[in-house]
Every structure is written in structure tokens, then in C-alpha cells.
Amino acid sequence: MARWGMVIDLDTCTGCQACTIACSIENNVPPPDPDGSDDHRPFTWMRLLPWIGEESPEAAGRMFPRPCMHCDDPPCTKVCPVDATNIDREGIVRQIYPRCIGCRYCTTACPYTVRYFNWKTPSWPEPLEESLNPDVSIRPAGVVEKCTFCHHRLQRAHDTAAAEGRELQEGEYMPACVEVCPSQSMFFGDLDDPDSAVSRRSRTTRAFRLLEELGTKPKVIYLRKGE
Amino acid sequence: MDRNLSAFAPDQALVRPLVETNRRFWILVGVLCSLMAVGAACYLMQLRDGLQVTGMNVPVYWGVYITNFVFFIGISHAGTLISAILRICKAEWRRSITRAAEVITVMVLFFGAGSIILDLGRPDRALNVILHSNFESPLLWDVTSISVYLTGSIIYLYLPLIPDLALLRDGLGKRRWLYRALALGWTGSARQHRLLERAISIMAIIILPIAVSVHTVVSWVFAMTVQPMWHSAIFGPYFVVGAIFSGIGALIVFMAIIRWAYGLEGYFKEIQFRNLGLLLLTMSMLWFYFTLSEFITTYYGGSPDHMVIFWAKLTGPYAPMFWTMVVGCFVIPMTLLSTRLLPVVPSTVLAGITVNIGMWIERYTIVVPSLARPRLPLETGVYYPSFVEIAMTVAFFAGFFLLYLLFTRLFPIVAIWEIREGREVSVTEVSERVASYLPEVGEAQDA
Numbered sequence A: 001m002a003r004w005g006m007v008i009d010l011d012t013c014t015g016c017q018a019c020t021i022a023c024s025i026e027n028n029v030p031p032p033d034p035d036g037s038d039d040h041r042p043f044t045w046m047r048l049l050p051w052i053g054e055e056s057p058e059a060a061g062r063m064f065p066r067p068c069m070h071c072d073d074p075p076c077t078k079v080c081p082v083d084a085t086n087i088d089r090e091g092i093v094r095q096i097y098p099r100c101i102g103c104r105y106c107t108t109a110c111p112y113t114v115r116y117f118n119w120k121t122p123s124w125p126e127p128l129e130e131s132l133n134p135d136v137s138i139r140p141a142g143v144v145e146k147c148t149f150c151h152h153r154l155q156r157a158h159d160t161a162a163a164e165g166r167e168l169q170e171g172e173y174m175p176a177c178v179e180v181c182p183s184q185s186m187f188f189g190d191l192d193d194p195d196s197a198v199s200r201r202s203r204t205t206r207a208f209r210l211l212e213e214l215g216t217k218p219k220v221i222y223l224r225k226g227e
Numbered sequence B: 001m002d003r004n005l006s007a008f009a010p011d012q013a014l015v016r017p018l019v020e021t022n023r024r025f026w027i028l029v030g031v032l033c034s035l036m037a038v039g040a041a042c043y044l045m046q047l048r049d050g051l052q053v054t055g056m057n058v059p060v061y062w063g064v065y066i067t068n069f070v071f072f073i074g075i076s077h078a079g080t081l082i083s084a085i086l087r088i089c090k091a092e093w094r095r096s097i098t099r100a101a102e103v104i105t106v107m108v109l110f111f112g113a114g115s116i117i118l119d120l121g122r123p124d125r126a127l128n129v130i131l132h133s134n135f136e137s138p139l140l141w142d143v144t145s146i147s148v149y150l151t152g153s154i155i156y157l158y159l160p161l162i163p164d165l166a167l168l169r170d171g172l173g174k175r176r177w178l179y180r181a182l183a184l185g186w187t188g189s190a191r192q193h194r195l196l197e198r199a200i201s202i203m204a205i206i207i208l209p210i211a212v213s214v215h216t217v218v219s220w221v222f223a224m225t226v227q228p229m230w231h232s233a234i235f236g237p238y239f240v241v242g243a244i245f246s247g248i249g250a251l252i253v254f255m256a257i258i259r260w261a262y263g264l265e266g267y268f269k270e271i272q273f274r275n276l277g278l279l280l281l282t283m284s285m286l287w288f289y290f291t292l293s294e295f296i297t298t299y300y301g302g303s304p305d306h307m308v309i310f311w312a313k314l315t316g317p318y319a320p321m322f323w324t325m326v327v328g329c330f331v332i333p334m335t336l337l338s339t340r341l342l343p344v345v346p347s348t349v350l351a352g353i354t355v356n357i358g359m360w361i362e363r364y365t366i367v368v369p370s371l372a373r374p375r376l377p378l379e380t381g382v383y384y385p386s387f388v389e390i391a392m393t394v395a396f397f398a399g400f401f402l403l404y405l406l407f408t409r410l411f412p413i414v415a416i417w418e419i420r421e422g423r424e425v426s427v428t429e430v431s432e433r434v435a436s437y438l439p440e441v442g443e444a445q446d447a
Helices: A018-026 A075-079 A105-109 A151-163 A176-180 A197-202 B012-019 B023-049 B064-078 B080-088 B098-119 B138-171 B176-183 B190-223 B235-262 B270-301 B304-314 B319-338 B344-372 B387-410 B416-437 B441-446
Strands: A004-009 A047-050 A063-066 A085-087 A093-095 A115-117 A144-146 A186-190 A220-223
Touching: A004 A197, A018 A176, A075 A085, A075 A105, A093 A144, A105 A115, A176 A186, A186 A197, A197 A220, B012 B138, B012 B235, B012 B387, B012 B416, B023 B387, B064 B080, B064 B098, B064 B138, B064 B190, B064 B235, B064 B344, B064 B387, B080 B098, B080 B138, B080 B190, B080 B235, B098 B138, B098 B235, B098 B387, B138 B176, B138 B190, B138 B416, B190 B235, B190 B344, B235 B270, B235 B344, B235 B387, B270 B304, B270 B319, B270 B344, B304 B319, B304 B344, B319 B344
Parallel strands: A004 A220
Antiparallel strands: A004 A186, A047 A063, A085 A093, A115 A144
């Protein structure tokens, strides 16, 4: 069984935000209200944060993309009172929208603040509502949602492989953000396969994880600026 | 109208609120009901539009609702716990105040638990807590602990009520069907008394660990996460101390209101206020000790994530609230209760009020700052409660007062039979007990 992970190379990332847009389109995440009336409320599953790490002044002023870390030891799943979020066999931290009671305990427990709450029923300005992705369900008001590593793509890849009677190949499944990255700074694959692109990169000296000291074991790995 | 209350002599004053209502009462009921109606309208709006009607946002996902939850559950420690301790210690001055305290617990727990329902994005799915229980979650420990506590507190309120219900059934002539049903055929026989005393003692002992568990698991909702200034081992006892602290404060305020409204100066005497004031003073010092421990440990640890929250509280945007809390919970109660600036009753009541304001703020400055300053940059939170949140808070307080008020109109707020028992049995019992502590006159001479 694969253990899916992502590598993001901050050396080549241009901060263009294509990943953010691709993610929102792929996963039916609504855009903020144009009039700004829902201040502090809009979210995207993939977001660019300003880099203010003191340990690498050469990287100051840069942006870094932040999806869900899909921790191997996630603080969010433990606290859910109704088991509406858990980690699946392939290491993806998933959210069961029809079961979530909207207590927002997971959103407060996540140290990466990558869990989002639907403050209202999502809506899209015309004509965007006609181009929603039919593979991804729309979350109702009052539930928590989050990056799923485009889990629906994994399901489809599994189905195709099963129909053709073979194993899943590397590169057959990747999330929308990785697929769209113009500077090819994002890599996706099986962290347990020692030869995969993500596995090889995750072992280099440039590799680090966000808030590694918390022991959450994130499966999103960043590469700091090269020598 | 002057009913014949001779069956209750010499404690007619305790039964009078059950038969006489005045205009003041109906005006108060009207005000409380209208405040609740505003709250109900706001809740309907929240159900229709979702939690966007609150001031909560990204990343301040919890606000006033969760603050109220912790506050109300804290107040609940006024009743059952204090009453149980005083009963077990055979503190004779408890007789007139235990019921007033126990009712606080039962009534306020509805609003504590209600605050959680209010905070849910999908209250229609609240039953999932039972259908899909994940016992790894501290929130489920809360659900379990509070349910047990509410059940236990209702039993503990009801048991000592039974002899009074029988008195009302036989002597009041009003609402006889209610009192007859609730009195469970109490005749006051020696065997019934023995069984009742035994049941009350058992409940008093069982309820103590349950009460301690309740506010411990409330604190663990925060402490079990890795968030800065939540993830603290001291939180369990810190919250329990805070709960008893605010609980005693609330009890003093309620006693003063009942005493004034129903003219019960003979039952709520200075000694009750003075003793509860001493307890309040003790808890104030304990609260200060725990707060100091928490903050000084954080400061010397110096972890940057924690220090961001630390300074936000001490000198940052939450500083006005933080220092109001210190004044309300420590400076004012210490000044009033350890000196004779004011007479006993005004000073304890004033301290009870400032303690409760301070403790509400304490919960707010625990919940909000840690969320407003997440570890990763960009999402510095700004949170102001919306009108809906304030109206719901007011409505919950109004509902709590209304339930309490109705209780005092249906049942005696001071246990009549316990007062009688005090007069008839305890006075001699206590002198015998004190005598038994001392050496016999002969023994002393021999030694």
C-alpha cells in the first residue's frame, strides 16, 4: 500500500499561485465575495504563506504553498468527537462531510490551520456554477472541509488500474496543484517507494518539514533554497 | 390574601413565595422572557444563515459561545460540590444554603451544555456524538462527564427535597397533585428518614469525583491539543479551582438576591456570607497561585510560539481584559475580604460579582488569543463577537435566571425540614459531639 506524499521545491517555486487556483477549481472551493463582506472568512485549500523563517535570510520575502500536511500522526483526527475525520490506509487525512457536526475542534487543534469551516452555503458567481467538478461533492454550510490530496483522482486511478488488472503506476495519480505547477516545483508520489521522485527528494539535505518539532510527521516535504 | 401557613410555623417565610406573587415578579418574568425571545430570534437566524452571523472567522474558530460553555459549567460547581463538601464536613451553617446552591448547578448545566449545541455548525447532527462516538476525543469525555454530572446533580437536588414536598402536599393546599406525585409517599417514618440520610450521604460522596472530573475534562479540551498556552499540564486543576472560585461567587450573589427579594434575612445570615467569603478568599489565593505558575513557567520556558500568546495577553491587544481579570479575581476580592472596608454582606457580594466578571474574562482570554495567533504566519486573527453572539449570551443568562426564579416559586429555596432538624436535633447533637472531643473531667485530672 502506497503512502502518498508531496515535495515542494521552494528554490524553483515562483509564487505564481497557479496551484491555489487549480485546487479551488478542481475541488469546488468557492471564490470570496467580490464585495469583501465576508472578511477573514474566505479560504482556499492551498494557500501561499509569506516565508519569515529566520534561519534562511536568503529566502526572506518568499512565499511558500501550504496544503494540508497529511500528517502520519495528525492532531486533528484524535479530537473529532464523531470520527468524521481519520487517516486512510494510504495515509490521506480525509473528512466525512455528511457526518461532521461542525464543532470546529479539528480546526482549532490543527497547528497548520489548514482545516476550514463553511460559515455559509457556498455560492459561485455566474457562470462559474456551471463548471463545477462533478467528481467532488459540494460541502454544505456548517461542516469542516480540507485538502484531500485530490482523493477522487486516486479513486479513479485505482479503478482504472483494477479494470486493466494491473498495479497503480507512478505518475498515474497526482493532485491538481502538482499537475498544474508551471515551474515544476511540486512532486507527488509514494514515500514508501525508495525510488520514487518524492522519496529521493525527501532524503536530500535540502528537505525539511513544517513545524517538524511537533512530531506530527507531515507528508508534505519542502526543499529549501539550493547551495 | 393571607393563607393559613400555620403548618409551616415558624418557617412561614420560606413558603410564602410559593403562594404569593407580586407585580415585581411578573415584571421580572416579562423582562427575562423578552430577552430570551430576542435570543430565540437570533438562533433562528443562525440556523437559517449558518455561523456567518457570528463574529468567528479564520482562524478564530471559537469565541464567546465556547467561553460561555466553560463559564456556565464553571458556575455549576457552586452547587452540588459545595453542598456535598459542607454536608460531609457536617458544617451546620450549611442548612439554609445547600438547596439554593444545588439548584444553581442543575439549572446552569442546561445552559452550559446548550452553549455547545449553540456552537455547532450542524446541530441537526448532534446525535452523531452517540451514533459515531470517538472516545479518543476530549469533547466526548465532556459529553459523558457532563451527562453523568447533570443526572447526579438532579438526584442530589431531588433527594433532600422529598420531605419538603411531603410538607407542601400536606400543608399548602395548592398544586397538591404535583407535590403528591413528587413526594413519593413520604410519611416521615424513622425508616424513611434513615434511608434518605443514607442516600444523601452516598450521593454526596459520589458527586465529588464527578464534579472534579467535569471541569478537568473541560480543560482537557484545550490542554490535549498542541496549541500554545493551551497545551499545559496545569490546566485540569487550574480549571477546577477556577470553577469552584466562580461557583462560590455566584452562590453568594444568588443568596443575596433571594434574601432581599423574599425577606429571608433570618435564614441567610451574616455568618453564611462570612464563611462563604472566607472560602472565596481561599480560592482567590489558589487562583492567583495557579495563574502565576502557568504564566511564569511559560515565560521561563521562552518558547517563541508560547511567548507570542503570552505577550498578546500581558501587553498586547488582550491586555485590558487580562488586567481586568487580575483586578476582578484577585485585587478586589483580596482587598474586600481580608479587610473590613465594607460590612460583610456588601463586601462578599461585591467580591462575588467581580470574581464572576473576572472569571468570564479568564475563559475568554484562554480561548481567543491562542487561536488568533496561529503558529504559521499570515492568518493573524481578529475577533469581535457579533450582535447575535451577545444576544444569545444575554438570552442564556436570562434563561438561567428564569429557571431559577421559577424554581423558587414552586419549591422552597431553603430546606424546611433541614432547618427543623437543625433546631430539634443538631443543637444537642453538636454540643454532645463537641463534648466528646474533649477529655472527660476525671480523665484530665488523672493525666
